[in-house]
Amino acid sequence: MDRVNPRNVLVVVAAVAGCVAPFVMGDLTFLMRMLLAAIVVTGLSLLMGYAGQASLGQGAFVAVGAVTVAVGTTRWGLPPLLVLVAAPIVAGAFAALVGVPLLRLRGHYLAFGTLALLLMVQTAMSTLDFLGGAFGISGIPAFGVGGSVFTDQRPYVLLALGLLALVLFVTHRIVDSRFGRGIRALAGSETAAESAGVPVMRGKLVIFALSAMYAGLAGGLSAFFTPYVSPDSFPALESFTYVIMAVVGGLGTLWGGVVGAVLVSTLLQVLNLVSSQPQLPPTLGPILQYATYGGLLVVALLFMPGGIVPTVQSAAARAVSRRGGAGRT
Amino acid sequence: MTELVAYLISGIALGSSFALIGSGLVVVHRVTRVVNFAQGSVAIVGGMTSATLLNGLLPHGLGEIAAVVLCGVLGVLVGLLAIGRRGTPPLISLIVTLGASMLVSAAIIWLWGQDPVTPPGLEGSVTVLGAEVERQRLLVVAATGVAFAALTLFFSRSYLGKGLTASASNPFAARMVGIDVRKMGLLAFGLAGILGGLAGVLIAPSNPLSFYSDLPLVLSGFAAAVFGGLTSPLRTLFGGLGLGVAGQLTAGYLNGSYQTEMALLLMLVIMIIRSRALVQEEVK
Amino acid sequence: MLRIDDLVVRYGSAVAVDGISFEVGAGEMVALVGPNGAGKSTLINAISGLVAPHSGTVACEGRIAQVPEGRQMFADMSVEDNLLLGGWSIRNRDLGEVYDLLPDLAGMRKRKAGRLSGGQQQMVAVGRALMARPDLLAIDELSLGLAPLVVAELAEHLRFLNRERGTAVLLVEQEVTLAFDVCPRALVLEAGRIIAAGPSVELAQSETVRKAYFGDLAVAETMTGATAPATTEVSP
Ligand SMILES: Nc1ncnc2c1ncn2[C@@H]1O[C@H](COP(=O)(O)OP(=O)(O)O)[C@@H](O)[C@H]1O
Ligand SMILES: [Mg+2]
Numbered sequence: 001m002d003r004v005n006p007r008n009v010l011v012v013v014a015a016v017a018g019c020v021a022p023f024v025m026g027d028l029t030f031l032m033r034m035l036l037a038a039i040v041v042t043g044l045s046l047l048m049g050y051a052g053q054a055s056l057g058q059g060a061f062v063a064v065g066a067v068t069v070a071v072g073t074t075r076w077g078l079p080p081l082l083v084l085v086a087a088p089i090v091a092g093a094f095a096a097l098v099g100v101p102l103l104r105l106r107g108h109y110l111a112f113g114t115l116a117l118l119l120m121v122q123t124a125m126s127t128l129d130f131l132g133g134a135f136g137i138s139g140i141p142a143f144g145v146g147g148s149v150f151t152d153q154r155p156y157v158l159l160a161l162g163l164l165a166l167v168l169f170v171t172h173r174i175v176d177s178r179f180g181r182g183i184r185a186l187a188g189s190e191t192a193a194e195s196a197g198v199p200v201m202r203g204k205l206v207i208f209a210l211s212a213m214y215a216g217l218a219g220g221l222s223a224f225f226t227p228y229v230s231p232d233s234f235p236a237l238e239s240f241t242y243v244i245m246a247v248v249g250g251l252g253t254l255w256g257g258v259v260g261a262v263l264v265s266t267l268l269q270v271l272n273l274v275s276s277q278p279q280l281p282p283t284l285g286p287i288l289q290y291a292t293y294g295g296l297l298v299v300a301l302l303f304m305p306g307g308i309v310p311t312v313q314s315a316a317a318r319a320v321s322r323r324g325g326a327g328r329t
Numbered sequence: 330m331t332e333l334v335a336y337l338i339s340g341i342a343l344g345s346s347f348a349l350i351g352s353g354l355v356v357v358h359r360v361t362r363v364v365n366f367a368q369g370s371v372a373i374v375g376g377m378t379s380a381t382l383l384n385g386l387l388p389h390g391l392g393e394i395a396a397v398v399l400c401g402v403l404g405v406l407v408g409l410l411a412i413g414r415r416g417t418p419p420l421i422s423l424i425v426t427l428g429a430s431m432l433v434s435a436a437i438i439w440l441w442g443q444d445p446v447t448p449p450g451l452e453g454s455v456t457v458l459g460a461e462v463e464r465q466r467l468l469v470v471a472a473t474g475v476a477f478a479a480l481t482l483f484f485s486r487s488y489l490g491k492g493l494t495a496s497a498s499n500p501f502a503a504r505m506v507g508i509d510v511r512k513m514g515l516l517a518f519g520l521a522g523i524l525g526g527l528a529g530v531l532i533a534p535s536n537p538l539s540f541y542s543d544l545p546l547v548l549s550g551f552a553a554a555v556f557g558g559l560t561s562p563l564r565t566l567f568g569g570l571g572l573g574v575a576g577q578l579t580a581g582y583l584n585g586s587y588q589t590e591m592a593l594l595l596m597l598v599i600m601i602i603r604s605r606a607l608v609q610e611e612v613k
Numbered sequence: 614m615l616r617i618d619d620l621v622v623r624y625g626s627a628v629a630v631d632g633i634s635f636e637v638g639a640g641e642m643v644a645l646v647g648p649n650g651a652g653k654s655t656l657i658n659a660i661s662g663l664v665a666p667h668s669g670t671v672a673c674e675g676r677i678a679q680v681p682e683g684r685q686m687f688a689d690m691s692v693e694d695n696l697l698l699g700g701w702s703i704r705n706r707d708l709g710e711v712y713d714l715l716p717d718l719a720g721m722r723k724r725k726a727g728r729l730s731g732g733q734q735q736m737v738a739v740g741r742a743l744m745a746r747p748d749l750l751a752i753d754e755l756s757l758g759l760a761p762l763v764v765a766e767l768a769e770h771l772r773f774l775n776r777e778r779g780t781a782v783l784l785v786e787q788e789v790t791l792a793f794d795v796c797p798r799a800l801v802l803e804a805g806r807i808i809a810a811g812p813s814v815e816l817a818q819s820e821t822v823r824k825a826y827f828g829d830l831a832v833a834e835t836m837t838g839a840t841a842p843a844t845t846e847v848s849p
Contacts, residue, residue: 054420056427102597104604107420108364108559112551113600116593119548123590236544240427247424283438290435290540297428301421302414488697488706495687495698502685504663506741507702 014258028153032225034265035160036218039167041245042257043214046171048243049252050183051207053103054111057118059239061212063229064091065219067125070137070229075130080143084220091216096209103204118239126231136230143224156225163221164258167214172254174210183207184252237293244293248300250307259309267292334460336581337574342466342535344573345473346372347592349528350550351569352480352562353521357408359497359560361514362419366426367407368525369547370433373540375400375526376533377441380448389449397526403433404522408515415511430543437540445542450534469531476527477566484562493517497560525550545589552596558606572596614639614781615660615677615749620669622652622659629655631805632669637749639675640779642771644792644813647802653785654682656802657751660783675748676703680741682753682785684734688727692718695726695737699744711740715770732763739770749781750774756788764788768795793817 044058065087072083098117105113125131143150143159150156174180183203223229241264249260271292275284304311350368357365375396382392407429411422450465457467483490496503496513503510528546529538536542549572556568572595576588615637622630629652637643645653658664660671661679678699687695696708696718712719718740721729726737735755742750752771756764768791774780786792793799793813801809801816809816 054424101601105600108358108423109555109600109604111420111423112364112548113597115544115548116597119593120590123587240431243424243427283442286443287435287438290431290438294428294431294433294435297431298410298425301425301428302410302417305417305421491690491694491698492701494690495694498687498689499685501663502681502687503698505661505679505681505685506698506700506745508698 028157030265030269032153032157032160033222034261035157035164036222037242037245037265038258038261039160039164039218040215040257041242041249041261042164042167042171042254043211044242045246045249045251045253045257045260046175047207047211048246049250049256050175050180051204053106053204053208054243055114055208055211055239056111056243057114057116057236057239058211058215058242059234059236060114060118060121061091061095061215062219062222062238063118063121063125063231063234064094064212065216066223066229066233067131067137067219068216069220069223070132070140071130073140074137080141080224081145084143084217084224087220087223088213088217091219092209092213094216095212096205099205099208103201103208115236115239118234118236122231122234132230134231136228136233138228140223140227140229142227143221150224153225156221160221163217167217168254168258175254179203179206241293244297244300246307248296248308250309250311253307253309253313256307256309260307263308264296267296331459332581334458335462336577338457338460338462338470339466340574340577341570342469342573343532343577344553344570345469346528346532346546346569347549347553347572348566348569349473349476349524349531350546351553351557351565352477353404353524353528354547354550354554355557355559355562355565356480356493356524357514357517357521358554360493360510360517361408361412361422363411363422363426363514364419364551364559365407365411365518365521366423366547367430367433368521368550369543369545370430370437370540371400371403371407371522371525372529372532372546373437373538373542374403374433375529376448376538377437377446377529378526379530380446380533381441383448392448393530396530397523400526400529401519401523404525405515405519407433407522408518411518412511412514430547434540434543441540443539443541445537445539446533447537448530448533463535465534469535472527472531473566476524477562480524480562489516548589548596549592552592555596555599555603558603614674615783616670616672617660618670618672620656620659620671621667622655622664623667624655628667628805630659630666633802633805633807634669635800635807635810637781637783639748640775640781641798642775642782642784642796644796644799645783645785645802646787646789646792646799649787651802652805653802654753655805657681657753657783657785660751673749676745677749677751678742678745678747680735680738680750680752680755682757684731684738686726686729686734686737688725690726691723692726692729692737693722696722696740696744699741700746702745705744705746708744711743714743714774715740732759732767735759735763735767736770739767743774747780749783751783751785753785755784755786756791764791771795789817 040058040062044055048054068087068090069083072078072086073080102110102113102117126134131137143156226233245260245264246257247260248264249256249258268289271288272285275288300307350372353368354365357363378399379393379396382395383389386392387395407426410429411417411426417425451468452464454461454463455467456462484494492503492508493513493516495506496508496510500510503513532538549569552572553569554565556571557564572592575595576591579591580588617636618634620630620633621628631652633656645656647653655664657679659666660673661677662671663679687698690698693708696711697706700706715736717733717736721733726734729737739752750771755767759767771782771784772795775782782796784792784796793816797813798811799813799816800807809819
């Protein structure tokens, strides 16, 4: 009897593909951005799917992580490893701080509140010279530990892969914990969760801070990779993209964030290549980008409201049970 | 003193547009519980369409009206996406309208490019209490006043308006007496399109609009609507005016670039202070 | 004029109405009684087309209007607006007729419906239903939460309406004595099925119905209250 869970096969395939790609692809910028997005979106999917709270401003925490690295390395000369570890911590602490008032809001109000937060973080970055001001902070040193310094893109990608794996592992452990099961009640009804003894506010705050930590981690890593941080590095559109990826992949699933990030990034990359053909008008790029974002959101939400991962999962479960196997998907 | 008058009037003009956009959000939210993120994009389409139409196709007046009507149609289309499918929860509908606003952005870039567009408005200025005020700004204020009066009359006097109010007040009973609540939702989206389009048509002559303006517009509108708990158009009007004036005073006396942040901060503070009441209104 | 055939209504997998068939003739008054959760409201809502049946048919010659459970006012609108909206389906905006039938309503036309007493709201709910000029009035829990005097007055209005206009009435009512008193014929519903039907006088006498479903009430009446538990008291 085959005991191989098809999902585990997929995970192995994805891991292998992820590890091989850095060695066969030329320019790794695309891959890197995709991995960073996957880290952010895994947290966002947790927040939206489990705690039922939409954040339209997840970029705020990416920015906090990036600024932590930029300021820590260029202003204070701290070692890269230390600031990379600090990035998620600072972002998480920031989220815990602003989360106390912000998470009193729900639904639409929270969605707009987080968007407002992002815009205010941008303003803070562009007005406070300490945070880089309008011109941002450049000259962030390459990442490295001890004597070994990252000299090209490949080690960054491998590091990002490792961190994504870590993030997925942590998410998996949290979701499966008693706390995670309690939190899941939040997405249904807060009143129900409350009466079932789930500490609603604390639970939301923890998930909010955790998703911010993921975002901060991705931001910190991107600051080393780019190596430049400015207020324009975190446009609202990017935060919307995270939402699109989360929704396309499937909210409240472990792999939804990764799947969404990979699919949406790849699609955009292909469109980018197509529209940057020299004979085409220069506005075609943004037109296609916006049309794709909009189309994806509308189509995904209206026709696959669960997202890709749950849809595929249930389709696979049906296929397995048709074949007579006791499918455990 | 004259400086203050100038800030106040330009603040009221700016706030009027917030109020128009915000009341569109309110009208839709009351009936459908959906917050229509595309409301800012619709306003941009309004401003840009009027620029195109007034460029030799139609005379002043007609061009603006045609642009506003088109925005009404666009609003209904957005509504079809947002509530066309039964049982879509409001928060998901918000994200659908976010998607719709991106589709509209794509259309805007396709039709008008990426640069800001500005239609011709009223020329010249007049002196009010010693302050030089552009006539276009006075037009914005007057048109907003007329629009809100018309909106109030529509809701309180017309049979259709009462049907809309009823759908918002008690959807079950509305269905029971034979009101098609979904159609009323679409009507609300159309009405919101008209209000948003009007805002765009009115402000574009003094504030050129590009596809990039959607976020500031919908955020300001939302901020205004928050004052009305997303349910009261009249309180949204006052919220919008307050935000506009506060913004202009900030811009005038402190620093121009903090104007938006001022509005956002006020919005956040109001939302958080009133969070309990807002949640209750949402549940109701 | 109303004919229900093997009607089944479900909420998800739960069956609320489980194969019900009955008829209401033109101008007839029929009571529908049964314990909480029996499916009475669901049945009424299916008849008015507010919930879709899973199977079976509802056929009606003529218009149906509903007086819903809990009265369902348009709370922040005036009484007059509430009434006007009642005529929505036939675009009837003539309030005179309803004010003639229920003169009390004319006196409170400008007041907000949400501010009225329960009895006044029920009056508005009846008036609102009448604005649709119904051939059948489906009333869900007429007396719930109302003082007996008010209920008596409302019942009188119903009788008048039935007599003068020939409006058929389907009356869901917890207060069995009232229901049987107003309606010559009754249906007893339990767990989504009709378990007894017939002339009210016979049902009220029927030993099985009294014991099984209104046992307490019957006991209270016949034993002059000596052993009746508090919950069975017919309100004074
Ligand atoms: N909207 C609903 N969703 C799910 N179940 C419902 C709903 N409304 C009623 N029910 C269930 O259907 C059954 C019949 O309810 P109802 O028709 O309200 O009974 P009654 O009016 O006789 O008290 C009950 O078990 C109730 O719990
Ligand atoms: Mg009932």
